[in-house]
Amino acid sequence: MTDTTLSGRCLCGTVDYAVTGNVLRFLHCHCERCRRASGTGHASNIILKPAGIEWRSGEGSIKRYKVPEADRFATAFCTDCGGPVPRVHDDMVVVPAGTLDSTPDVAPEARIFWDSRASWSCEAGSLPAYSEYPTA
Ligand SMILES: [Zn+2]
Numbered sequence: 650m651t652d653t654t655l656s657g658r659c660l661c662g663t664v665d666y667a668v669t670g671n672v673l674r675f676l677h678c679h680c681e682r683c684r685r686a687s688g689t690g691h692a693s694n695i696i697l698k699p700a701g702i703e704w705r706s707g708e709g710s711i712k713r714y715k716v717p718e719a720d721r722f723a724t725a726f727c728t729d730c731g732g733p734v735p736r737v738h739d740d741m742v743v744v745p746a747g748t749l750d751s752t753p754d755v756a757p758e759a760r761i762f763w764d765s766r767a768s769w770s771c772e773a774g775s776l777p778a779y780s781e782y783p784t785a
């Protein structure tokens with residue numbers, strides 16, 4: 650298993666990070682929570698597990714919000730600019746792909762929660778689209 654390192658920062662640059670780990674998934678998520686959290690048609694997340702994160706700056710400027718009724722759905726963002734930053738769940742890190750400094754070696758593999766998408770959302774294109782989570 651090869652380790653990948655992904656680095657990025659928030660909109661204002663206060664929060665700067667490097668995540669190292671095994672890329673598990675790269676997904677576009679069209680669920681309602683991701684839409685509200687991002688303000689756009691879907692979130693684009695790279696999930697690494699196991700992984701670790703180094704906050705190169707700005708760790709003290711991160712606020713985390715967990716949806717009270719959700720098992721684990723949470724967002725993390727820079728308190729200066731409001732831009733999303735990676736979220737850490739135990740040994741898993743979820744990286745919002747739009748915060749990356751450069752193009753990652755991995756490509757999106759699927760769209761999920763397709764049945765929850767907004768009617769104005771982008772087309773699935775060539776990617777498989779799952780009604781919720783991919784099965785197995
Ligand atoms: Zn910021």
Ligand SMILES: [Zn+2]
Pocket residue numbers: 678679680681682683684692762
């Ligand atoms: Zn989602």
